[in-house]
Amino acid sequence: MCIICSINMKVLLVNGSPHKEGCTYIALSEVAKTLDSCGIETEIFHIGNAPVAGCIGCGQCKQKGTCFRDDVVNAFAAKTATADAFVFGSPVHFASATGSITAFMDRVFMLPSAQMAYKPAASVVSCRRGGATASFDQLNKYFTIRCMPVISSNYWNMVHGSCAADVAKDEEGLQTMRVLGRNMAWILKCIEAGRQNGINRPEPEQKIYTNYIR
Ligand SMILES: Cc1cc2nc3c(=O)[nH]c(=O)nc-3n(C[C@H](O)[C@H](O)[C@H](O)COP(=O)(O)O)c2cc1C
Known part of the structure; x- marks a missing residue:
């Protein structure tokens, strides 16, 4: 619990x-340790080694709320409602x-059930x-099309x-992760302080879709 806001906040x-538990995990763990030290709960969610299918654009999730493929994507989406912020980590492949x-x-950010908008x-x-x-x-790019404030370091x-x-020896990289964690904790506390003082999320506009010709 954050001792300043007296509220439980969680970062997924x-x-x-x-x-x-490779390189990406070490980076995420450094962010998580820093958030923990700021009174913010964390959970590291591993997407695992099973093949993850891409989005087939069937649109079923728009009706059902969840993906027709009931796999790690829906499992993650179920956790988003109780998360206040997100960090996505990936190794570089080619x-x-x-x-x-x-x-x-691709699939998480299409889901109506994934509650991520306005969360850092x-x-x-x-x-x-x-x-x-x-x-x-x-x-x-996923965050900046979903009204999510992007936290930097x-x-x-x-x-x-x-x-x-190797990563445990990357002092600059690990510092980048700690600064990121502290910056995220700061923004989360600012958002909560704002909420407690009547500054709420902006009202969303009805989304306009055009394809440039009509
Ligand atoms: C298929 C594949 C492609 C990779 N491509 C790159 C690359 O383009 N550039 C790079 O610097 N490292 C590349 N790597 C190395 C990994 O990005 C790097 O070791 C990373 O830190 C591993 O993180 P992890 O332990 O979390 O998987 C590649 C590794 C694999 C398996």
Whole structure:
């Protein structure tokens, strides 16, 4: 519990790596430890190693609320209502986020049942050497189409290494994660302080969809 707001807040961190306790996990754990030290509860959600299918654009989730494929995507979506903020982590695979986290996020961000709008979010990436900023940009695009305030750090959120032990030695990367955690805790407390003083989420407008020709 946050001693300033006396309220329970929770951040859900997603590990999109096939390695449950690899490089991405070390980065997410550093964010989580920092949030914990600020009185904010955390949970690291591993998307696992089972293949994650991509979105087939069937639109069934618009009617049902959940995805017709009852897998890790629906399991994650069920946790979003009680989360106040999110961190999505991915290793870099060929200068992009992994196929699994991309498929996962494509489907999560289509779901009406995923309660994420207006909640702060951040992405973190881990790579051996190259492709980190491209992957970081890719992940941030999900938040910026869903009215989610993006939390930053004192560098782009990346760590470097081929294994967890390498990342444990990446002092700058780990500092980036700690600063990110503190910044996220600060924004969460500001949002809560605002809410307690009558500053609520903006009223959404009915979304306008055009395809540029009509
Ligand atoms: C299929 C595959 C592709 C990869 N592509 C890149 C890459 O483009 N750039 C890079 O720096 N590292 C690349 N790597 C290495 C991982 O991104 C890196 O070791 C990462 O920190 C592993 O994180 P993890 O332990 O959480 O899976 C690749 C690894 C795999 C398995």
